[in-house]
Amino acid sequence: MKQIAIYGKGGIGKSTISSNLSAAFSKKDKRVLQIGCDPKHDSTRLLLGGRKINTVLDYIREVAPDKYRLNDILWRGYNGIHCVEAGGPNPGVGCAGRGILTTFDLLERFNIKNKNYDIVLYDVLGDVVCGGFAVPLRHEYADEVYIVTSGEFMSIYAANNILRGLRNYDGTMKRVGGLIFNKRGVEKEEERIKRFADAVKLPICQVFPRSNEFTYSEKIGLPLVEIEESKVSYGFLNLADKIIEDTMLYEALPLTDEKLEEVVLQRKEKSFLYKNKIEEKVKKEEIEEEDLLEEFLSKNVLLREPLHGCAFNGGVNVAIQIEDAVTIAHGPRSCAHISYQTITSVGRRGFFERGELMPVQINPSLVSSEMNEGVMVFGGTDALKKTIKRVEEKGKALFVITTCPAGIIGDDVDSVKEMSRVDKPIIPIKTDGNITGDYLQGMIKAYIQIAKGLIKRDVIKKENTVNILSEKFISRNTEKNFNTMKEILEFIGVSINCRFICKTRVEDIENFMSANLNILAHDDYMGRLMKKFFQDEYNAKFFKTPFPIGFSDTKQWIKEISKYFNKEELVKDLIIGYEEEYKKEIEKIKPYLIGKKIMIITYNHQLDWILETLIHLQMDIVKVCVLNFCGDNLFKSRFENMLNIELKYNQDKRLQDIKSLKPDIIISNYATSNLDENAVVDTIPMCPDAGFFSGLNLAKRWAGLFKLNLKEGWRKDEKLFCKYYSR
Missing domain, CATH: 3.40.50.1980 (Nitrogenase molybdenum iron protein domain)
Incomplete structure (x- = not known):
């Protein structure tokens, strides 16, 4: 069995070349399987009389795994040629490359290579930057690779890129059969192709003219080899003979971008973009201050340290602290399950070992959009919206936190904000699993997005109130520390407005700006970052020191906080009493x-x-x-x-x-x-x-x-x- 991959830029005519080549193989009495690896799923249309067949990915989406049958996805076409179409999502959603991986995995499970084919032909989109579309380049698939190109520069550029991809797989191994020149009628394209072929040391295996025969063939739904008066069909029969024979294979020798321009366009100088080094970068004085990138990053991300946990899990652990909200994990059920077990294990351990009841940690309001492989291919926005509809009445706000798969396929989770109501905000938190960073980075993203999504700027101010920020909600002494500080503050007549974010409610966060003063629980990296965010975004005022720890710090803290609220006389005896006891x-x-x-x-x-x-x-x-x-x-x-x-x-x-x-x-x-x-x-x-x-x-x-x-x-x-x- 010989396996052939036909690559080329989108729209260059790969499917037409592939279908007619498969037909030519069948005329040589070869048993042929053609696999279309393009989301447009039109590779085999000519072989099937113009019909579009059910794709592998549509089949997987609609049929339970225990019902899979090969004959449901394998179709018989012209002259007994077997046809399979991978399919893919609609443009702009999902991951077509993941679809190719899924298709090949299913075909392997069906042992399709053991069906006595003489030729297996893969018709592949030329985007080898994507791992999915590069699958046919792997050694277990393509024995030979042929690249379809015209004389247009972008077509040749794509051909050169395909050689780069092949070089990454093969090194100096020889698997390239050559170029297939599909003419487009542009000026001097023969000379361009000849120069490119010579530069990469590849033969031009066959030249196909720009001909109305192709249009006629598609109109009547028959390959050219079936049309007696076709002259172009001889080219396909000739190419089939070359491939069937033990043809010489070549090493992939791609050109650099600069060399490619020099060879194809005969441009000896660098393009105008590179002529003047001063113009390569925008001058510093041209950049407005607001154009500078300023992000709130965890220490791990900032210093390129090894990952300390997962950003998704960090985001979830923040969001579930809001007791009357619902957190939706947008990703596979397993991600939500692992996060749920991590959260509840803290609550269970605290309860069984120390008798501490932590309702948020024991029963977090966490659900999953249950993204499966089909959703990853076709996009998960619809499934996410259904999940939102199902749970929206259970919370006063909904948080959508993304996992790795959602981030990899680029799901448009921002679109769910359109479903928000005045009384029911929906806030996406795009952690993308651990793609964006570590556990702390996920916490940072959650803190910031929840603040921006919920805090109201125009609220009535309350005298003698404070907000508490940056508590450690999984620490065993968080509540003890909170109650200690609450007792001190209440002693001087100050109440706590909002805990951002620990065992709190949507309404508390909405009214965050009611308090005139904010106090950090911990002056660590996270605390300092949160302080900077609230100062920048809300012009928030912070007390100069966090929760005091130890005798001297606590003594000084009480003096300063009482002075801030003009309550110094109230705390003198309190401090003396503690000092004597210490x-x-x-x-x-x-x-x-x-x-x-x-x-x-x-x-x-x-x-x-x-x-x-x-x-x-x-x-x-x-x-x-x-x-x-x-x-x-x-x-x-x-x-x-x-x-x-x-x-x-x-x-x-x-x-x-x-x-x-x-x-x-x-x-x-x-x-x-x-x-x-x-x-x-x-x-x-x-x-x-x-x-x-x-x-x-x-x-x-x-x-x-x-x-x-x-x-x-x-x-x-x-x-x-x-x-x-x-x-």
Whole structure:
């Protein structure tokens, strides 16, 4: 069996050449299968008397997989030629290239190559930039590749591009049969084709004239070899003979764009676009300030770090925090399922291990548009609109978050905004799976699009109210911290207007601008980015410090927030009370910790809350090791010049440092089993508790261990295990 791929620019006449060539093969008593790989699905029309057949992709869309039958997609045409059409979506939607992949996969499952064909001919669109249309170039398909071209420059340009694609697959392997010259009647096209053929070292296998015979053939629905008086038919019979014989094959030797212009157009100089280097780029002074690209990017995207999670999942985790909205995952059901399980696992674990009820995490309002392979090919906008219709009454707002497949095929999700009502906004959040970036990038996109889609600018201002931004909604102490800050604010007569975005409602976000002041929960990379966005977009005013962590920060924070709202007198006694309690607790545990060596290995970039407590306890801080962290990039400490601090710490140094420094206590974000067994090991929270006693509560645990003189017995399990099994 010989497999032939016929490539060429769209509209160059590939289907006409392919059909007539297949007919010529059949006249040579060859058993032929022609597979049309063009979304127009008209490759085999001439062989079928002008009829259009059911395409593979239409068939897949309409028939259940367990009902697939080869004879439903395989059609008998002129002189026994078997015909298959891949088909594709309507222009502007879906992914035609994905359709070709789907078609070839189904034909392979039917073992179509084992049907005793002498010739399999693939008629392929010349867009080899698309992986789908390049499939016939793969070695398991095309033995020989022929390129149809005319003397028009863009046709030759496409031919050269096809050679590039083939070169990428083959390197120096020889699989090109040559050029098929289909004349278009342009000036000097014979000379152009000859120069191109010589430059790429390919033969012109056959020349077909511009002839009315082609028009007549299509009119009566018969190939040229069936028309007795046809002169052009001899060219197809001659080409069929050449291909049937063991013809010489050639290496793909594409030209550079500059060389192609020089050869085909005989343009010795570079075109005017490149003559003047000053004109290659627009002058800096010509660019208006608003034309400069300014995006809000995660640290991962900005620094080209490895992906930390998926943007789709990040977007979903933000959107589901709005309790009276519905989030639609536009993509395969599996994407929504994985995201759902990720979200609910946090809620289930919190409930079963700590008795914490997190309704949003246990039962998120998340549905899927259930994109399948057919939808990927034909476009998913219609399926998405049906999903919206089905769930729109269940939420006061709908968020559409895109997965990788939706992004790859370029689904027009913005079109669903037309379905929005005044009381029911529909907000697309185009995360495109992980195409746009990592988990944090998805969160950023969700925050921004939800803000732009819901926040009303003209709302009534409320005195003594604040908004809280950038809470960590999957942290176990988020609610505890929120309630701590709420209690402090209520003490001075200030209420919380909106939590953006954590356990909130559509109405709260709509009225975001009612509050005159905004407070960040965390002054990390995400918090600073959100602050910049709201300042730029809404001219929002922010309190200068985030939620306070540790004694000194909390004391100062309360003083400043009470001063902002002119309530200083209210907090004097409050601060004195906490100060006395803090000092009393320090003195109580200091005897057990004073002089103890402690080593910190952490992703946290803000550590003063714990460092302050350790200094108050007169502990020996032997080293502070700050790891690179996807969530922040700005370490700062008022104790920086007093301590041994190493930024961008390498984990490989951990054991060596522990061995040399001999700490009594090691704290890190994640406990490991290969640390010094003589040290007490504890975890430092990624999101510490807000308030006066953040560091103190952590230190109390260590004091308790030293007070009881306990050893961490689990470390000896390995020795017991080895001793038992060595008997």
